[in-house]
Amino acid sequence: AQSVSQHNHHVILSEAASLELGCNYSYGGTVNLFWYVQYPGQHLQLLLKYFSGDPLVKGIKGFEAEFIKSKFSFNLRKPSVQWSDTAEYFCAVNARGNTPLVFGKGTRLSVIA
C-alpha cells in the first residue's frame, strides 16, 4: 500500500519569503499526486494535482509542485507567500486504478507580517 510523508510539521515564514514543503511517497507503480489545502475554519480543497505529462504543475494562488519520479517526491513551492496562505497543507497520493487516496499528516504554514 502507498504511504505519504510530509517532512515539516509546522513552518513559519515572513510575508514575501519563498516556500517549499516536502512530500515523499512510497509506491513503486504509477501514481496520481495531489496537494490539498485547508484554510482556518474551512474544508479541504484541491490546490493542484499531477497525473501525467509535464512534471511541473501549476495550481491556484501561485502555487506549483514538481514531480521527481526518481526521488518519489512532489514538493510544493511558492516564490512569495502572503499572510492569506496561512493554512494546513496536505499531500496525497493514490495508485492508478480504483485505489483510495492516502494523505500525509499535513504541514501547518503560518505566515507572519
Add this chain to the structure above:
Amino acid sequence: GAGVSQSPSNKVTEKGKDVELRCDPISGHTALYWYRQSLGQGLEFLIYFQGNSAPDKSGLPSDRFSAERTGGSVSTLTIQRTQQEDSAVYLCASIHQEASYNSPLHFGNGTRLTVT
C-alpha cells in the same frame, strides 16, 4: 445541495456509547470516502465506497467502526462503544465516478466528535 453535507457538525458523547455520523454526498457522485482527522495525525483513511463494488474497509481502525452506504447515496459511519481516542473530526468526501481517476475529492465540513 451544492456540496457534501455532514451531520451533526458537532457531537459530544460519553465513553461507551454508540454514535452515528451521516454524510450526504454531492448528487451524482457515486464514490465516497470517510477520513478521520486528528491533531498531528493528518487525514487517516477509513473506508471507501465506489459504485456497486465492495467497499474498501482497510482503514477502519477496529471492529467498533462500520459504515454503510444506502442506495448509492447517503452514508452512515457508526462507532460502537466509543473510546476517548475516537475523538477527532470525521470527514466525508465524494467524487464523480465517471470523471477521470485523478479528479479531486469534494470534502464536507466534518463532524467533530468528542468522547468524554
